Every structure is written in C-alpha cells, then in structure tokens.
Amino acid sequence: MKKKPILTIALAAGLAVSSLGAQVYAKPVDLQQVQPFNVFDNKVVNNINVDNIYNNIEYLSRTPRVAGTVEEQNAIKYVKEQFESYGYETKLQEFQFYGYTAPTTVELSVDGYEGNLEPKSFTYGMDGDVTGELVFIGLGTKAEVEGLDLTGKIALVERGAISFADKVLNAAAQGAEGVIIFNNADGVINGTLGGPNDAYVPVVSITRDAGQAILADLNNGETLTATVNIEGAEGGIRTSHNVIATKASTNKNKGTNDIVAIGAHHDSVPGAPGANDDASGTSMTLELARILKDLPTDKELRFMTFGAEELGLIGSRYYASQLSEEEKKRFVGYFNLDMVGSRDAGDLVINTVDGNDNVVSSHAQASSARLNGEPTPIQPGRSSDHVSFYEVGIPSASFIHRALEPWYHTPEDTIDKISKEKLQDVAEIVGTAVYDLVRPENHGPEAVKGKEQKVPHLYHEQDIQ
Numbered sequence: 001m002k003k004k005p006i007l008t009i010a011l012a013a014g015l016a017v018s019s020l021g022a023q024v025y026a027k028p029v030d031l032q033q034v035q036p037f038n039v040f041d042n043k044v045v046n047n048i049n050v051d052n053i054y055n056n057i058e059y060l061s062r063t064p065r066v067a068g069t070v071e072e073q074n075a076i077k078y079v080k081e082q083f084e085s086y087g088y089e090t091k092l093q094e095f096q097f098y099g100y101t102a103p104t105t106v107e108l109s110v111d112g113y114e115g116n117l118e119p120k121s122f123t124y125g126m127d128g129d130v131t132g133e134l135v136f137i138g139l140g141t142k143a144e145v146e147g148l149d150l151t152g153k154i155a156l157v158e159r160g161a162i163s164f165a166d167k168v169l170n171a172a173a174q175g176a177e178g179v180i181i182f183n184n185a186d187g188v189i190n191g192t193l194g195g196p197n198d199a200y201v202p203v204v205s206i207t208r209d210a211g212q213a214i215l216a217d218l219n220n221g222e223t224l225t226a227t228v229n230i231e232g233a234e235g236g237i238r239t240s241h242n243v244i245a246t247k248a249s250t251n252k253n254k255g256t257n258d259i260v261a262i263g264a265h266h267d268s269v270p271g272a273p274g275a276n277d278d279a280s281g282t283s284m285t286l287e288l289a290r291i292l293k294d295l296p297t298d299k300e301l302r303f304m305t306f307g308a309e310e311l312g313l314i315g316s317r318y319y320a321s322q323l324s325e326e327e328k329k330r331f332v333g334y335f336n337l338d339m340v341g342s343r344d345a346g347d348l349v350i351n352t353v354d355g356n357d358n359v360v361s362s363h364a365q366a367s368s369a370r371l372n373g374e375p376t377p378i379q380p381g382r383s384s385d386h387v388s389f390y391e392v393g394i395p396s397a398s399f400i401h402r403a404l405e406p407w408y409h410t411p412e413d414t415i416d417k418i419s420k421e422k423l424q425d426v427a428e429i430v431g432t433a434v435y436d437l438v439r440p441e442n443h444g445p446e447a448v449k450g451k452e453q454k455v456p457h458l459y460h461e462q463d464i465q
C-alpha cells in the first residue's frame, strides 16, 4: 500500500505551552516546525536493546499460549518475573471466562449422497452423535418451524435472515436432534453460535452446493437419513490473568496523579506460536518497562499484558471494568502494541477506534516525525485491546504493521519471521512518545476524554448469521 503524504500533524505537548490545554492537540502545524530530534528522545532510543525484545519473543513463542491453558499460565509467570527483575511491583489480575475448544471430529453422512460433504463445526457447538430423517425447514425462522414436529429428525436449514444460534434453537424447540446449515453464498461458513447454550443440539455447516444437492433429492420426494457426529468439543469456565506492573511518579513534589499505560496481549490462537501476535508486543512492553524504570517520570506508568484477547478482548475488558471512575479520569492514554515485528507485514500504522487523532496517536505521530522525518499514519482499526480503553473513555491507539503477514494466526507465526529493524523502529516511536508524555519537564495537558461508547466484538472475526 502506498503511503498518503500527510502534510500536518498534531503538535506534541513537548513543543507546546502546557497551559493551552487540550486544544493544543488539534492544532495542525507544518512538519518543518517539528524539531528533528529532541535530547529527551535519546534517553529512550540509546537504551533500547532490541536483542532483549527478540530474545523474549523467542522464549515466549516456543509454544502457542491459548487463554486458560498451562502454556498461557507459563507465559504469564515469565512476563511477571521479567517485570520484577527490572524492579517493578507486579500484580496478577485473575479473571474467568467461558472457554471453548473446537471438536477434533466433525462428521456428516447423508444417505445417497456420495460427494464429500466436508462439514464444519460452529464455535460453542457441542458434541453429539445423532441420526434421523432429514427435513428441510427453510431459513429456520420461528414462523417457518411453528407447528412442525421435528422429534427425532435432523433439520436442514439455509443460511440467512436470522443467526445460526436462533436456527439451532428454533429447530431444537420443535424436537430436532441435529441441524445442518448450508451456505447461501460461495465458500465455507466460519461460524459461531455466539455463546454457550444448553439448548443447542449438534450442528454442522456445509457449502451451498452440497446443501442444494441434498435439497434437490428431498424435493424429488426421497426420504433421506442423516448422521451428525461431533467429538472433542469442550466448553467450560476457565481462568486467565492480566499482568500489571506499576511505577509511581518519581517527581514527589510536582508529580501529577495522571496515568500513562503501555500494553499488549500475551495469549495466542490455538496452533499458532504467536511470535508476532503478540509475543512481539508483550516483549516490547517489557523492554520499554525496563528502560522507563530508570528515567525520571512525573506520571504513574502502568505496563500491562492481557490474557484472552484472541477470544474477544476479554482480559482488557475485565481490566477496564475494574477501574473506578476516579481511576479512569486519571488515565491520560493507553498505547497498545499488537503485531509489531513481522518482516513480512507492511508499514507501521496507528489504529484508533474511530480513526481520529487523540493524545496517544498525536504523541506517536510527533515522535515518528522527529525520529523518521514522517509521522506514522493513523487508520481506523478496532481489532485489539485499545478498544477496551476506548469503551470506557480512555484515549488509546494500537500499533500494528499493515497489510498483515501471510502467517497471521497460523503455525508459521514463528521467531524466524521477526525483524529486529521493525522492532527497533516501533520501540523508538512508542518509547519516545510515552517518555514525552511522562518526563518531568513536560507537564502536558490533561487527557482528552472520549465519550463512552459500545462497539461490537470484532476481534477474531466469525460469522454469527
């Protein structure tokens, strides 16, 4: 992707008079007016040891770190120990969530149908081995199933109009033993039932072509028997933790009560070692913590790594939900690092939830302009833990290289794809932006508070209907 030239950037507080207040962030300035490099940047840049970041990624990415597993717990313990080795007071914040493990066996057979049906399971679908006569129930709406007796039957349903979960529940309410949902477009369904429910019956999806072929036989008056067999799915309450390291202001007299936070997620998706996603952000958070520990700072710093991000920002949402109103007001901003080191991804961008500038993005744009002569572009993006902060009114942004690497969420997301140059670049931009906000010489303006706003779960996209 070609970068758009950006002619103006928001002025960093470090170059402004702090008494101007929040509006200073919205004031555009010529790039030429931005100092090429500041002495305070050197305090961060000269101390970054990219090998520390790289080595921690290497250690963390030896196995997948799926939320709620022993491997995630080992990563949590490791991250905590690193923070403590730098001298941080470090806490684990425990939280529970409903975890789901996909089945190992997903089988479907339909009498008289010879082709490979290649059935797919749905997230939150449960085990079962059921056989029955196949009955087509259209889209499976309440109106369509009303009065039908599906006792002992398998319902064949077309995708569309209502959620997958509602189709399953409507069919089950009429006595169906199992459900087959066929697509209404090309391709396979990557579907979720949205959450657990004891009333579900075993359900699989098939392609439109397979569904239409079976439907044609039914319409010819044939009686077909179908068997749905699902094994190995597992759901239940699981435990994960966020890791939180805190550094109080070192400026006892003039320090403010403000908080600046940096974080990443330590969990990965199943099967993926998650070197870039997101051992890179976790390890960069650790290195920035190590550097900022020894620098004078007049705001509270929090370094955090979150669990269960891949399941829908669960850890960070829990963290945000536990903040008191008073604490939320103290937050100046949150810098999120998610996928910051892939050699095979595109250029760095700053994701804000609404695509607008805020105190986090403006400081990073200013620091990238100082360091590299060009501000890192802002793009709207809501696929990581910065969303949880935005939702409670805390300015936040996430740092990521786009376009994504081909190894994203695959077993190939490994240490050999990590670029030390990219790690160095992001660590410099984010480290100096944060330091600009927290250095004692710079009493920046208060945070620009966003409005509380609910946004849907959009991470790890799956179809719900």
Ligand SMILES: [Zn+2]
Residues within 6 Å of the ligand: 265, 277, 278, 309, 338, 339, 384
């Ligand atoms: Zn991630």
